[in-house]
Amino acid sequence: MVLVKKFLICLAGLPASGKSTFSNTLKESIEKKYPIIKVKIVDPDILREQIMGETFQPEKEELVRKANLTAISNSLQNGYAVISDDLNYYASMRHDLKDIAQKYEVPFFIVHISTPLEICLKWNDKRSNPIPNKVIYEVKEKFDYFNKYKWDEPDAVYNLAEYVEIENAAENFLQYLEKSVELKKKQKDKSKETRTEDQSYHESLDKITREVVGKFLKQEIYQDKKGEILECRKKYLKQELDSQMKKQEIRDDFSSYLKKALDI
Helix, strand or coil, rough: CCCCCCCCCEEEEEECHHHHHHHHHHHHHHHHHHHCCEEEEEEEEHHHHHCCCCCCHHHHHHHHHHHHHHHHHHHHHHHCCEHHHCCCCCCHHHHHHHHHCCCCCCEEEEEEEEHHHHHHHHHHHCCCCCCCCCHHHHHHCCCCCCCHHHHHHHEEEEHHHHCCCHHHHHHHHHHHHHHHHHHHHHHHHHHHHHHHHHHHHHHHHHHHHHHHHHHHHHCHHHHHHHHHHHHHHHHHHHHHHCCCCHHHHHHHHHHHHHHHHHHC
């Protein structure tokens, strides 16, 4: 199994849940197995420090958010696979990343690092620079869990407290990636094919119904019914938008529809 070179992984979880350790381990696993793939980890904490310095300035958080999304977009444009090492605790944050993945037509994955609150608090205490515990509680309170939208269902969930070696969790997700990237590529190709077929059918439906209307209106007996004929066409287009009829079927069916509607 060969991975595509570019994809976007959105991590979501509480502060001190092990996201950075997981992302770094996953990056190493991917690049070791697939040297052709270069993985970029985008960490908004680094961007925040660059923008704010050592003093937190809440009025600059919007700048950090924009810089984070720009860094992810630029990394994908430059050929990297990207891991968003952020809290991503709001569904809207995850949707922003989904939009970027769609824009650049790369597979998108959500990984919920579900390490429980009490473990996060313990791990935070062991950090060389722990954050205030109240921040972890606040994120826990605000966290949008994954039960509102189908697109927001996590591809994988890892409680890192259950893993003696984080490498095992990373390897498990790499195996998932290998299977899912090919599946998502097939789904994307099928979706493109369907959109092309739909576009072709819609163009035929529009063109042929216009031609039929034109032929009717060339006959003097129908000219005083122009408004009625055009209204019939609108209804017919709406009714048959997804029917996928062949060209001659459209012509015959719409002609019959008009005659019946006009009581001919």
